[in-house]
Amino acid sequence: KNQVEQSPQSLIILEGKNCTLQCNYTVSPFSNLRWYKQDTGRGPVSLTIMTFSENTKSNGRYTATLDADTKQSSLHITASQLSDSASYICVVSGGTDSWGKLQFGAGTQVVVTP
Amino acid sequence: DGGITQSPKYLFRKEGQNVTLSCEQNLNHDAMYWYRQDPGQGLRLIYYSQIVNDFQKGDIAEGYSVSREKKESFPLTVTSAQKNPTAFYLCASSIDGRQPLHFGNGTRLTVT
Numbered sequence: 001k002n003q004v005e006q007s008p009q010s011l012i013i014l015e016g017k018n019c020t021l022q023c024n025y026t027v028s029p030f031s032n033l034r035w036y037k038q039d040t041g042r043g044p045v046s047l048t049i050m051t052f053s054e055n056t057k058s059n060g061r062y063t064a065t066l067d068a069d070t071k072q073s074s075l076h077i078t079a080s081q082l083s084d085s086a087s088y089i090c091v092v093s094g095g096t097d098s099w100g101k102l103q104f105g106a107g108t109q110v111v112v113t114p
Numbered sequence: 115d116g117g118i119t120q121s122p123k124y125l126f127r128k129e130g131q132n133v134t135l136s137c138e139q140n141l142n143h144d145a146m147y148w149y150r151q152d153p154g155q156g157l158r159l160i161y162y163s164q165i166v167n168d169f170q171k172g173d174i175a176e177g178y179s180v181s182r183e184k185k186e187s188f189p190l191t192v193t194s195a196q197k198n199p200t201a202f203y204l205c206a207s208s209i210d211g212r213q214p215l216h217f218g219n220g221t222r223l224t225v226t
Contacts, residue, residue, distance in 0.1 A: 041222075
């Protein structure tokens with residue numbers, strides 16, 4: 001069973017609107033949680049990385065939140081642009097050493113339409 | 115520009131042939147990784163290397179081999195023993211295991 005579940009699987013939004021993507025995880029122990037953006041046919045690009053003590057982190061129009069108690073994270077996209085069309089991947093790092101194994105979610109495919 | 119270069123972008127091979135995917139980085143990162151991406155699934159770790167001349171198996175290492183003779187290079191060989199090799203392969207690097215991964219733009223391998 002995947003230890004990182006993302007929802008929705010896909011969504012379509014109008015340009016200029018906001019949207020929120022969800023990530024639930026069961027990875028334990030927890031080290032950090034990362035969000036990546038992957039354009040079609042390209043490699044993922046890091047958006048944010050949050051440790052246990054961080055609740056919110058922003059990167060431009062992207063804001064990630066983390067609730068380590070409930071093991072949930074969200075990625076909020078504000079004022080979406082056509083260039084936001086991509087897959088957004090939640091990644092959780094577990095383990096107690098510096099090479100903690102990464103668990104990848106399957107991603108949420110976002111399509112922004114004019 | 116610093117980054118990771120994967121080549122080629124597309125690769126076609128006949129079943130039974132070994133094929134090597136190239137990955138080069140100029141970020142001076144110690145750690146390098148190979149992932150496989152299939153539709154509807156999360157990335158899966160094939161191999162990773164923390165330092166030159168050392169590498170570790172990931173979750174799906176069977177049918178793959180790697181080498182790490184130079185800090186900058188981490189080639190992946192997909193052997194004929196890999197039962198389902200058609201996939202999108204991503205190479206990544208990081209300063210260490212806790213830092214964000216920097217990915218290349220992938221190689222799409224098709225085996226027929």
